[in-house]
Amino acid sequence: MAASPTDTAPPEQGGTPGAAAGFPSLEEMQHWTWVIGRMQQMMMEQGLAALPEVPGVNDAATIERLHDFWSDSLTLWQRFLTPGGAAEPGAPPADKRFRAEAWREPAFDLVRQSYQTIADHLLRGIDALDGVEPAQKEKIRFATRALVEAMSPANFPWTNPEVIERTIETRGENLMKGLQHMLADIARGQLTHTDGGAFQVGRDLATTPGQVVKRTPLYELIQYAPVTDTVADTPLVIFPPWINRFYILDLTPEKSFIRWATQQGLTVFMVSWRSADASMKDVSWDDYVRAQIDAIETVRDLLGVKAVHTIGYCVAGTTLAATLALLAARGEADRVASATFFTAQVDFAEAGELKHFVDDEQLAMIAALSPEGFLDGRYMAATFNLLRGRDLIWNYVTNNYLLGKDYAPFDLLHWNGDITNLPAKWHLSYLTDLYRDNLLVKPGAISVDGTPIDLSRVATPSYVQAGREDHIAPAESVWKVTQHFAGPVRFVLAGSGHIAGVVNPPAAGKYQYWTNDAPAESLADFVAGATETKGSWWPDWQAWLAQRGGGQVPATGARVPGEGALPALEPAPGRYVTQR
Known part of the structure; x- marks a missing residue:
């Protein structure tokens, strides 16, 4: 029964001793x-x-x-x-x-x-x-x-x-300080997540020793110095997403995937993409595929090897799938010994909440925001923040604008705020052809460099990693890679999301991963029969790669940056990673 107006009485009024005048207790x-x-x-x-x-x-x-x-x-x-x-x-x-x-x-x-x-x-x-x-x-x-x-x-x-x-x-100082934070963010056009002065690329981040050995208008190729006496004969070429800076895989030394990979006896090369400007207004997806093939050929020639291992992260993984399909169509698939995909999609039927941004109205707005031929990276940053608004927007509004707290130093959030610009032509075609129309999984629907491609012809051994809580490339969407490639695929489901699920060094002892060697028709079937292993999936990947790596060679000559046919141009992390 509902209470009548006389059933209750208001709480007793009082005051908080010492409360400042003008503020209610x-x-x-x-x-x-x-x-x-x-x-x-x-x-x-x-x-x-x-x-x-x-x-x-x-x-x-x-x-x-x-x-x-x-x-x-x-x-x-x-x-x-x-x-x-x-x-x-x-x-x-x-x-x-x-x-x-x-x-x-x-x-x-x-x-x-x-x-x-x-x-x-x-x-x-x-x-x-x-x-x-x-x-x-x-x-x-x-x-x-x-x-x-x-x-x-x-x-x-x-x-x-x-x-x-x-x-x-x-006495209101928190609101004054918060207003300073807010006005600074308005001036820079971007929400701040961490102390901007706590980290510097090349000083605190991206410090793994290496040299830039090649520079093109689209990318720099970094070769990292060996730390073991011998290295695997087959080198590793990593393609990071050009939506972000490459050093997500080379954060502080204890978190660096690149440093860890060199410690496992791998010769590691990293592609560092150039942030777009008006000179890149005509850059298309074909250019990124050609760049991947160019990097692969450069490393093969430099070290005199038949094939390389490859890694593609996020959009660069999607592009790596197209690269493999193009090489297969040309009869050159044997130039890649293996392909690893970090949270990468090829089938966009279940691509998650980013699909909300690919209707005609949204695409027209993106075109309008790119009058000089490139999309300001701040717009993409805002989009990704919106996908996790509670954590990446409102949490900081409360802590830094209302409570007036200082920004905490956090290397991952420093990277997250280090935005890159995108070529508008590539970006619009990517959203249209892949996210909206899902053409990549339709044989012959997309041509690269004049050649129709078909993912079902990709027989390269592949390692596919997905994040269980990934909000950018949902695990269900990444799983679909296994349904389109013809070659052997090892699928691993990692704990956490799009970044922390990848950047999880073994020494941290965090999260877990799931494997299942039995055939599975769906991600649900995979999970139902999966074995959970505590900690990082990196050692599982390294063991898988070792089975496909051939022998060992001395870490001398061209295995040392600048000692081969390509001279060292400048120390890692190079020039492009700091360009705006």
Whole structure:
């Protein structure tokens, strides 16, 4: 039974000793929340009784959803407005936005639970939409979730108890400092995630010793110095995504995949892509495929080897698949001994939330944002941040704008904010041909360098790594690689996501990975029969590669950067990685 207006009385008013003049105390905030809440409860009781008579609302399912929402809201308010009703001891909320003890004060616990009730009903309402195509429904869900995350009480100063306490404690200095942070971000056109002065490329990041041995208008080729007396005969060529800087694979020494790979006795080459400018307005996907083949041929000639191992990360992995298909069409597949794919997609049927950005309106907007022939990397950074808005946008709004906290040094977030520009012609065709039209998996639908390609002709042994929590290249989408290649494929599902799932050195002892040598028709089948192994998947990859590497050779002569036919141009990490 609903409580009547006389069943409850407001909490006693009081003041916090020492509270700064002009700022309400938590007790005063609680009092006024109770007053407003009691009024809202009275209106809800009236509205719930009249709900079936609302003009224009005669659909039974709609009435039921509205009834559920109002009932849940009324129950919540009634519990909080009944003496003792709000006290429910227990664990802090699972949502990390509300884990601080201050959110368990009755007034703010009510704010939190009211928000979560509204958010829950908004998102559940998407599932109940009738007559909406699945793709459109997912787009609505994405937009609704973005709205829900933006309206969180944690994002506003007077509904976040931590901000109120901090403001009283500092007499508003936190808001002044937060305003400085916000104005600085507005000036640079990009949200800051970490202390910009804590790291410098070549000093703290990308420090593995090596030399640039080749430079073209599109890429630099870096050869890393050997650290073992002998090395595997077959060298490794790594293609990172040109959407970001290559040093995601060469962060601090303890996290560096490149450094670790050299310690395993591999001769490692890294392609460092040039950030686009107006001179690259005509660069297309064919140019990146040709660049991959050029790098492969350069290394083969330099070291006098028949074949190389390759790695393609994200979009560079998608491109590596096209490169392998082109080499197969030309009868040159034996130039690549193996291909490893880090979180790379070839079949975009289930490519996740990035597909929300490939309708005609979005593509027209991207074209309009690229008048000089390249897309400013800040737009791509904002898009990726939006995919994880709670963690990569609103978390920093709260901590750095409202609480006025200093930015913490974090190498991965420094890399994440080190944006690159993209050739507009390539970017639009990539979104159109692959994300929207999914042409890469249709034999002959795409031609590269004048040659139609077919992924089903790729027989190169492949190692495919996916991240279980990847929001950019979902594991279900990466899995589809196994259904399109003709050659042997080892699929590994790693814990974590698009970055941490890849950059997981064995010494860290973090996460886990799953393997399954039995045939599987789907990712669900793979997982059902998979074996979980704690820690990094890197040793599994190294063991797989060792089975395809041939013998050992001395780490001398051309195996040392600059000692072969290609002179050293400048020390790693080179020039392109620092160009804007």
